[in-house]
Amino acid sequence: MKRRTSVAIALAAVLSFAAAGVTVGGAPLELTFEKSLAGAGVWEGTVGGDETGTIETYLAAVNEAGSVWYVTFDWTVEIDGGDRIIAEVEGIINLRTGRVVMNGEVLDGYLVGSRIHVEAQLDLTDMSSEGTMLITP
Numbered sequence: 001m002k003r004r005t006s007v008a009i010a011l012a013a014v015l016s017f018a019a020a021g022v023t024v025g026g027a028p029l030e031l032t033f034e035k036s037l038a039g040a041g042v043w044e045g046t047v048g049g050d051e052t053g054t055i056e057t058y059l060a061a062v063n064e065a066g067s068v069w070y071v072t073f074d075w076t077v078e079i080d081g082g083d084r085i086i087a088e089v090e091g092i093i094n095l096r097t098g099r100v101v102m103n104g105e106v107l108d109g110y111l112v113g114s115r116i117h118v119e120a121q122l123d124l125t126d127m128s129s130e131g132t133m134l135i136t137p
Contacts, residue, residue: 029111029135031077033120037127049132053079060088067095073102075116077133083110085135089118098122100129111135 033055035045041059046052054077061072071093077085086109091102100120106112120131 026137028137029114031133031135032131033133034130035128043127043129047077047079047133051079051083053077061090069093069095071102075104079110085109085111087116089116091118093122095124098124098129100131106135111137113137 029050031047031049031051033045033047035043035055035057038044038056043055043057045055047055056076058074059071060074063070069092070090072088072090075085075087075089077087079085085106087104087106089102089104091100093100098121100118100122102116102118104116104118106114106116114135114137117134117136118131120129122129
């Protein structure tokens with residue numbers, strides 16, 4: 001009986017990962033973004049996708065390891081209509097390819113407590129970037 005319970009729990013966990021966009025709290029919010037360097041460690045731009053608005057990101061921490069930087073960013077997304085998403089994301093920037101992958105959490109505002117996954121491409125000539133942000137309640 002114990003083995004069946006363990007198998008059932010393991011199967012439930014696998015199925016929950018396989019269904020990664022279907023959550024109890026609602027469907028994920030998918031936003032696209034384009035942002036440009038606005039000052040030292042600050043990027044500003046626009047968001048689109050499931051919602052529209054503006055975005056500001058601040059480089060909070062960086063640990064340089066050759067061509068890969070481990071970074072932490074504070075994000076503020078102002079959604080048209082008044083909602084605000086305040087989040088912290090951390091991950092890597094590959095300075096050879098410009099590839100950015102980060103994960104984090106909504107700390108305040110709309111969808112507080114939700115997980116965030118970011119994938120972006122950094123233009124290494126002007127430090128602008130564009131990508132997607134998946135927010136899963």
